[in-house]
Amino acid sequence: GFRPASRISSIGVSEILKIGVRAGAMKREGKPVIILGAGEPDFDTPDHIKQAAWEAIQRGETKYTALDGTPELKAAIREKFERENGLAYGLDEITVGTGAKQILFNAMMATVDSGDEVIIPTPYWTSYSDIVQISGGRPVLIACDASSGFRLTAERLEAAITPRTRWVLLNSPSNPSGAAYGAEDYRPLLDVLLRHPHVWLLVDDMYEHIVYDDFRFVTPAQLEPRLNDRTLTVNGVSKAYAMTGWRIGYAGGPRELIKAMAVVQSQSTSCPSSVSQAASVAALNGPQDFLKDRADSFKRRRDLVVAGLNAIDGLDCRVPEGAFYTFSGCAGMLGKVTPNGKTIGTDADFCAYLLDDAHVAVVPGSAFGLSPFFRISYATSEAELKEALTRIAAACGRLS
Numbered sequence: 001g002f003r004p005a006s007r008i009s010s011i012g013v014s015e016i017l018k019i020g021v022r023a024g025a026m027k028r029e030g031k032p033v034i035i036l037g038a039g040e041p042d043f044d045t046p047d048h049i050k051q052a053a054w055e056a057i058q059r060g061e062t063k064y065t066a067l068d069g070t071p072e073l074k075a076a077i078r079e080k081f082e083r084e085n086g087l088a089y090g091l092d093e094i095t096v097g098t099g100a101k102q103i104l105f106n107a108m109m110a111t112v113d114s115g116d117e118v119i120i121p122t123p124y125w126t127s128y129s130d131i132v133q134i135s136g137g138r139p140v141l142i143a144c145d146a147s148s149g150f151r152l153t154a155e156r157l158e159a160a161i162t163p164r165t166r167w168v169l170l171n172s173p174s175n176p177s178g179a180a181y182g183a184e185d186y187r188p189l190l191d192v193l194l195r196h197p198h199v200w201l202l203v204d205d206m207y208e209h210i211v212y213d214d215f216r217f218v219t220p221a222q223l224e225p226r227l228n229d230r231t232l233t234v235n236g237v238s239k240a241y242a243m244t245g246w247r248i249g250y251a252g253g254p255r256e257l258i259k260a261m262a263v264v265q266s267q268s269t270s271c272p273s274s275v276s277q278a279a280s281v282a283a284l285n286g287p288q289d290f291l292k293d294r295a296d297s298f299k300r301r302r303d304l305v306v307a308g309l310n311a312i313d314g315l316d317c318r319v320p321e322g323a324f325y326t327f328s329g330c331a332g333m334l335g336k337v338t339p340n341g342k343t344i345g346t347d348a349d350f351c352a353y354l355l356d357d358a359h360v361a362v363v364p365g366s367a368f369g370l371s372p373f374f375r376i377s378y379a380t381s382e383a384e385l386k387e388a389l390t391r392i393a394a395a396c397g398r399l400s
């Protein structure tokens with residue numbers, strides 16, 4: 001019979017996927033399910049980006065490219081880092097992969113040996129711990145609850161570092177919490193890292209352009225040049241330019257690391273898609289003004305969802321600084337009983353109830369390593385969000 005390799009046997013199918021499957025099945029049965037689970041913008045890829053892809057096809061750019069990115073795309077990324085982050089990476093300090101996910105995978109596969117520890121604050125994007133495990137490493141999860149703004153603190157970081165620590169993974173703004181690190185939040189963490197020269201820092205800046213109010217996005221390489229010989233700055237076009245399906249992510253970091261990551265890539269995908277790379281050049285070099293309009297549109301939806309959730313007795317939603325997720329506490333729902341006589345024991349029970357009763361699909365905090373919470377992705381229409389909130393409030397009202 002079939003026997004999976006041990007490197008994947010501890011990795012289950014994600015809860016997000018399972019909920020998606022159930023919600024999809026209910027929809028096909030004709031139930032009016034609203035899915036607030038998707039991790040992608042509801043906007044389309046802008047026309048000038050699509051046009052650049054089409055032109056690349058017509059020029060015959062349909063062959064393998066340079067292993068870790070075309071010279072044109074690397075130049076555009078160098079410009080981006082300089083323009084937006086004040087960082088001066090050389091072309092050999094930049095790598096391009098098939099999504100930021102592959103960049104993370106390349107980085108872990110290239111550096112993590114069996115038993116090496118990787119510090120991941122929770123709640124975290126599920127793939128972090130799974131990728132670390134596939135690479136043979138040991139995820140070291142640190143709970144960062146709402147009282148710390150879902151952010152890692154210097155004390156907790158210091159306490160988690162051991163001689164086996166290889167990396168710390170930080171994500172700002174965060175999927176799933178929407179929490180972001182300002183310069184003053186990063187500073188104490190960077191001071192800790194300065195004292196531990198064997199620990200490397202990977203920062204995932206995927207949601208850089210989706211920030212609200214007066215929050216000022218910063219990235220550690222910009223704040224602490226003394227850490228630059230062990231910092232990998234990861235970013236991508238998926239969320240900013242609504243390009244999730246094009247599969248292009250990139251990073252800037254020390255030359256030796258970038259070279260080692262290319263070795264992994266050379267034996268997995270050979271190179272990112274040629275057409276998608278041409279499109280990404282247009283995304284990074286083209287007009288950037290629509291990013292602000294899109295962020296404003298997300299902000300209206302954030303405000304709607306946060307207000308709607310906080311109006312419900314028993315829910316507690318922190319105002320996120322960025323990304324398009326809310327991560328609400330649902331401790332007040334635990335112990336309550338559904339109209340069918342089921343007791344809500346966990347956040348997963350609460351989310352199952354919302355799907356059954358309100359036909360609204362959301363993801364429990366357990367999927368992101370922190371309970372009792374649930375994540376809403378508000379990258380959907382305001383009309384659908386309003387309807388979902390009305391239904392969630394009604395379903396919560398039916399609990400006793």
Ligand code: PLP
Binds near residue numbers: 175238247
């Ligand atoms: N990092 C974070 C925090 C994400 O939420 C996601 C996608 O959900 C990714 C990285 C992966 O993005 P990509 O589409 O570039 O692989």
